Amino acid sequence: MQKPELFEKESINETFVRKYFNQETEGLSLQVFPVVDSTNVLLREQAKEGAPAGTVIIAGEQTAGKGRLGRSFYSPSGTGVYLSLLLRQEEPDADLTGRITTMAAVAASEAIEKVSGKKAGIKWVNDIYMEGKKVCGILAEGSFSQARGILDSVILGIGFNVFLPGKGFPEELSEKAGAILDSYRDQAREQLAAEFLNRFFYYYHLPDHKSYVEKYRERCFVTGQKIDVVTPAGRRRALALSLDENCRLKVRYEDGKEEDLSSGEISIRPVGNWGK
Structure with a gap:
C-alpha cells in the first residue's frame, strides 16, 4: 500500500x-x-x-x-x-x-x-x-x-x-x-x-x-449458522433458520422455541471467513 x-x-x-x-x-x-x-x-x-x-x-x-x-x-x-x-x-x-x-x-x-x-x-x-x-x-x-x-x-x-x-x-x-x-x-x-x-x-x-x-x-451469510442472540438480559444460543419477505430472521432457541427477529444483534459462533 x-x-x-x-x-x-x-x-x-x-x-x-x-x-x-x-x-x-x-x-x-x-x-x-x-x-x-x-x-x-x-x-x-x-x-x-x-x-x-x-x-x-x-x-x-x-x-x-x-x-x-x-x-x-x-x-x-x-x-x-x-x-x-x-x-x-x-x-x-x-x-x-x-x-x-x-x-x-x-x-x-x-x-x-x-x-x-x-x-x-x-x-x-x-x-x-x-x-x-x-x-x-x-x-x-x-x-x-x-x-x-x-x-x-x-x-x-x-x-x-x-x-x-x-x-x-x-x-x-x-x-x-x-x-x-x-x-x-x-x-x-x-x-x-x-x-x-x-x-x-x-x-x-x-x-x-x-x-x-x-x-x-x-448475500446474508447467517442462515444455517449457530448464533448467539444478544439482548439486554444476556445471550441466548440459537440456530438461524431463514429470512422472510421483510428480512426478519427466524431463529430456533435451544429450548425449541422459535422467534422472528426484526432488529437486534447477533454473533456467529464461530465467525467464519465467508467470502474467501
Missing part, C-alpha cells in the same frame, strides 16, 4: 463524488466536510431546522462517530468515508427504519463489489463483511413527529473502511475490522460514496420496496 502519509490527510472531494452520480442522485443536496464529530448528529440538527429530504452529509473523518447500541464507530482521517442521508415520509410507515437498514445493506454490498471487484456479504442485520472482516457499518435512526403521531423522518448513517489505517486498527478492532481495498486508489472513497447513494436511491424509489429482499437473502 502507498505510504499512509501520502493520503491520510486528503479530504473527500465533492466534485469527484458528483462525477459518479447518476440520474437517481444528481439532484441531492450534498455537503462534504473534512471532519465532523458525527454525520448523523450534524444531519439531525439540520433536520430539526427543516433540511429537505435527500440532504446528504459526507465526511472524511469523524471524531465521535456513532455505532449501534450507543457504541462509537472508529472513523480515522483519510482511510474511510462516512455519510448520512435524510429521508422524510408523508404517510405513516412503522416499518420504514428497518426497511431502510436492509435496503442500505444491499446497496452498500453492491457498491463495495463495484469498487473493489470482490464479493461482499451481509451479517444480519446491517454489517457488511469481506473475507471474514467487517468493512462497513450501518445505523438508521428514526424521529417521530408528536404533532402528526407518525415516524416523520429517518437518518441513515453508514461508514466504510476503504483503506487500512497507517498504524492499523485499534487493538480491540484488529481481529474483526478490515478494509475494502488492499492499496490506495485515487477517488476510491468518492466513487464508493456515490455508488452507494446511486444504488440506495434506485431501490428506495422503486414502487415495490421489497424488490431488494432476494438480493439481501443471497
Whole structure:
C-alpha cells in the first residue's frame, strides 16, 4: 500500500463524488466536510431546522462517530468515508427504519463489489463483511413527529473502511475490522460514496420496496449458522433458520422455541471467513 502519509490527510472531494452520480442522485443536496464529530448528529440538527429530504452529509473523518447500541464507530482521517442521508415520509410507515437498514445493506454490498471487484456479504442485520472482516457499518435512526403521531423522518448513517489505517486498527478492532481495498486508489472513497447513494436511491424509489429482499437473502451469510442472540438480559444460543419477505430472521432457541427477529444483534459462533 502507498505510504499512509501520502493520503491520510486528503479530504473527500465533492466534485469527484458528483462525477459518479447518476440520474437517481444528481439532484441531492450534498455537503462534504473534512471532519465532523458525527454525520448523523450534524444531519439531525439540520433536520430539526427543516433540511429537505435527500440532504446528504459526507465526511472524511469523524471524531465521535456513532455505532449501534450507543457504541462509537472508529472513523480515522483519510482511510474511510462516512455519510448520512435524510429521508422524510408523508404517510405513516412503522416499518420504514428497518426497511431502510436492509435496503442500505444491499446497496452498500453492491457498491463495495463495484469498487473493489470482490464479493461482499451481509451479517444480519446491517454489517457488511469481506473475507471474514467487517468493512462497513450501518445505523438508521428514526424521529417521530408528536404533532402528526407518525415516524416523520429517518437518518441513515453508514461508514466504510476503504483503506487500512497507517498504524492499523485499534487493538480491540484488529481481529474483526478490515478494509475494502488492499492499496490506495485515487477517488476510491468518492466513487464508493456515490455508488452507494446511486444504488440506495434506485431501490428506495422503486414502487415495490421489497424488490431488494432476494438480493439481501443471497448475500446474508447467517442462515444455517449457530448464533448467539444478544439482548439486554444476556445471550441466548440459537440456530438461524431463514429470512422472510421483510428480512426478519427466524431463529430456533435451544429450548425449541422459535422467534422472528426484526432488529437486534447477533454473533456467529464461530465467525467464519465467508467470502474467501
